[in-house]
Amino acid sequence: MGQNNHIKVGIMGGTFDPIHYGHLATAEAVRYKFNLSRVIFVPSGNPPHKVARAITDKKHRYLMTILATVTNPSFEVSTIELNKEGYTYTVDTMKEFKNLYGENFEFYFITGADAILEILTWRDIDTLLNLCHFVAATRPGFNNKDLDDKLEYIKGKYGKEIFKVEVPSLAISSTDIRRRVAKEEPIKYLLPEAVERYIQKNHLYRE
Numbered sequence: 001m002g003q004n005n006h007i008k009v010g011i012m013g014g015t016f017d018p019i020h021y022g023h024l025a026t027a028e029a030v031r032y033k034f035n036l037s038r039v040i041f042v043p044s045g046n047p048p049h050k051v052a053r054a055i056t057d058k059k060h061r062y063l064m065t066i067l068a069t070v071t072n073p074s075f076e077v078s079t080i081e082l083n084k085e086g087y088t089y090t091v092d093t094m095k096e097f098k099n100l101y102g103e104n105f106e107f108y109f110i111t112g113a114d115a116i117l118e119i120l121t122w123r124d125i126d127t128l129l130n131l132c133h134f135v136a137a138t139r140p141g142f143n144n145k146d147l148d149d150k151l152e153y154i155k156g157k158y159g160k161e162i163f164k165v166e167v168p169s170l171a172i173s174s175t176d177i178r179r180r181v182a183k184e185e186p187i188k189y190l191l192p193e194a195v196e197r198y199i200q201k202n203h204l205y206r207e
């Protein structure tokens, strides 16, 4: 898997609208499993596939990610995508990380299995698959057959193995949290208290 004397770093890509304990548990589980030196959370900028719903202002998503990760010394947050104008593509993000860190670093891009299912539609996928490893986090009840078929296909066509990690606490979802807030249902214990308070203070996700 990892080459000798390479420093392994996780890149946790997501919209984080809002960040919750499922994301944090995923990052920690993958950090441990792959012996990563740290995990850098990268809130997405303006991904081309997000057309169905308006995403919360990037300033809010960034600050919530900071609040959620601040107590873990192995976690960092990057503004690499948030500072960009126009659409943001993972291939450009990973090229930038490669340039910033140099050849001694090896990257593991971690994201949700639903997103990985669509990876073949991502920009410049041939290049991207050579820039980093990929880890797909599955939530309970996820249809593993579709994912396994896709991963098998990618392995056959590109010779690249995409890792799969099951994360029980990904039963928590951002969509459910947004729905709960809109219906004035509790969200306590689904996400860090500081993030819960931030949502209340800034009146996020209210209809």
Ligand code: NAP
Pocket: 012, 013, 014, 015, 016, 017, 022, 023, 026, 042, 044, 045, 047, 048, 049, 050, 088, 089, 090, 091, 110, 111, 112, 113, 114, 115, 121, 122, 123, 137, 170, 172, 173, 174, 175
């Ligand atoms: P999404 O469609 O919002 O989320 C897909 C699923 O994955 C959701 O169930 C989501 O749950 C979960 N998920 C998202 N990020 C996760 C994470 N880091 N750990 C665990 N579960 C996660 O996907 P997205 O957030 O927009 O995109 C995911 C990443 O893929 C981003 O970094 C994005 O930039 C990248 N991407 C790149 C391209 C491209 O380069 N063309 C295209 C698509 C996506 P929650 O809703 O609970 O988070």
